[in-house]
Amino acid sequence: MRRSEVICAGWITRLGALALAVLTAGRAVAQQEAPARVVSMNLCTDQLAMMLAGEGQLHSVSYIARDRRASAMAEEAEAYVTNHGLAEEIYLMQPDLVIAGEFSTQATTAMLKRLGIPVVVFPAASSLDDVRERITRMGAVLHRKDAAQDLVASYDRRLAALRAEVTERPSAVLYYANGYTSGENTLAGQILTAAGFGNAAVEAGYGSGMKLPLEVLAMTDPDAVITARPYPGASRSEEVMDHPAVRAFREARVGATMTDHDWVCGTPYVLRAIEGLGAARREITGSVE
Incomplete structure (x- = not known):
């Protein structure tokens, strides 16, 4: 090989190494920059993103975010483009970040990853402490850490005030479809405890995800039965909540109805x-606190 050819090959090698270094550095810088076009495809991440995103940063939320029965921020969601969690639909939005929940369509998130779109998956919250963690994580993902810290501080203050010691804990049962x-190890169970109730189902030996027979419900004789709000349309699974025994508890005692949009997601709306x-x-105990 002639000397000129050796020199040329050497320069090509150096240029290639330089180009690779520039490309690597560019990717590192891009990873450090805040995402400018974010798509959320999960009801709970929708709400956290709407609370924390900067101006113009959040482009799209799931269509469920506009459902007033399920979403605590249905009105705010009107300001965003909606999506139905379809890979083709979201890809055409050209996001530089997609936020999903652990129960979001896995085929969609897998396809988006294969197409080179960053996807962050948030697990569902199962405790009041998880709410704090989800806020903090969303702040990190969106590069909005200061806003997240402020929201966590507000959440902690309000939760501490609501958890103020109560002198009397009436018993209650959370009763859903079927x-x-x-x-206790659920978000709903911790909401119940934080509000000053004792969980009569747990005391009767029934934990998370277990069916509580009507006979056991009657025998526990709770001070309150808390049921979910029925959805429009016929559903045999919800018929049990209209059973005469359940109605009797509602009429004779305090019967509260869950507003699902405040209970379902690990957001500060659990405080409501x-x-x-x-x-x-307080209606049961006659306390004014």
């Missing part, structure tokens, strides 16, 4: 659920 109940139950507890 007779399911919730235990606690406030509502706190009012029901």
